Amino acid sequence: MSLFNQFIKSSSSPKHIALFRFQGIGKTISYLFFLSFIMSIPAFWAAAAYVIAGTDATRKAIEELMPLLSIAQGQSQNEVILVAAGLFFYYVLISFTLFFKATVFGGLALIAVSLLKKRAEYRHLFRMAAYSLTLPALLTTLIQLTGLTFSFAYLIDWLLIAFILILSIRFLPGAPK
DSSP states (O other): OOHHHHHHHHTTOHHHHHHGGGSOHHHHHHHHHHHHHHHHHHHHHHHHHHHHHOOHHHHHHHHHHOTTSOEETTEESSHHHHHHHHHHHHHHHHHHHHHHHHHHHHHHHHHHHHHTTBOOOHHHHHHHHHHHTHHHHHHHHHHHHHTOOOTTHHHHHHHHHHHHHHHHHTTSOBOOO
16 A cells, blocks of 8 residues: 555544554554655745745844855855755654654553553554554644644644544454453
8 A cells, every 4th residue: 555545544544543553664664754754844835935035034044143154146055055954854853753752652552452451562553653643743734834823732732643543442453361
């Protein structure tokens, strides 16, 4: 199944998230990198607008913050390199954050599995947690694209991930008696 199909199914179906636990770890890792790319789109968009627009206010801010950069004829010589490096590190940061969330929620899912008397190993729960990140990541990206901000965004994000993960844990087989 392609990454895009996994993205569509994991954004709408906890049952498919439970079925994705049998995917290989490489497929799950590549999915997390794909999700990181999707979440980076607002930053790429803003950077493109910054490079294209290049207003005087941004040039002055760069001169004040980083006086070592050379600015010739109103155009920074290092601007494109700085923006590209910044976007790369932003992508790496988002990737790290998603891997961290999948790891934490995989560990918390071990507790939920034992409380709900279901059968699963950490490797399955890590994969399920990774696919449970889809809908909250999509909502976060859409909110960033619109430019909205609201209080408790991270709390809502983590609660939504936990809710989706619990819904998908319900589709796991029961523990043996």
